[in-house]
Amino acid sequence: PAKGKRRKILEDLASLRASNPEEPMVSTLDLEEAQDFLDVDQAPAEEEECGNPMCKEKVKKLQDQVADLNQQIDTLTDSLKTVSQRYRLLRKRSLPTPSSQVTRVTRKLLSALGSPGEKEEEGPEQSVAEPEEVEGPGPSKKAHSGTTAYPFPDHVPALS
Known part of the structure; x- marks a missing residue:
């Protein structure tokens, strides 16, 4: 049934094109698909x-x-x-969440700073476990005197 309708539409389009309408036809459906449709129909249905x-x-x-x-x-x-x-x-x-991504990158950077080869030459630099005591924006370190110093930013308190 669908093939019959399609064939009828293509035939109507072809006859309309042959009548040379005043408005030029925009559709090329009958030109492009008619050949494909006819090629399919001409395929050998059942060989002898x-x-x-x-x-x-x-x-x-x-x-x-x-x-x-x-x-x-x-x-x-x-x-x-x-x-x-x-x-x-x-x-x-498996896509990391932004917070876990930040944690992973931070740990990677901190582990690079505190590599074993550099611990022998720890002169003016301090280790990662002992961050510098610099007063800056954010909560003061003295407010967290009861907590262990972790290599996390001040605005991320430990979850204990």
Whole structure:
């Protein structure tokens, strides 16, 4: 039914184009798809049947192979869809949140500052565990005298 409607639409468009309307036609649907549509219709629907039993057997075997391959395509398409959904979900879950990203980068930078080779030459520099006592904006260090000094910014109190 849908092919018949499509064919009718294409025929109507072709006849309208042939009538040379005053307004030029914008659609090229009948020009572009008519050839494709006609090519599909002219494909051999059913080849002439061979009277030879070996030909019939070979045709049957090939049709079975085509059906099997189509089934495999369907199965693989479904599997690909499932795996793609799982991959997107896992990738979404594995994206770091901004706070964990900041923590990771901070730890990396602090570990680079306090590497074992530099601890031997600790003259004017202080270790990471003993931050400088510089008064600046934010809460004072004296207010946190009961807490252990961690390499976290002042505005991030320890969760204890």
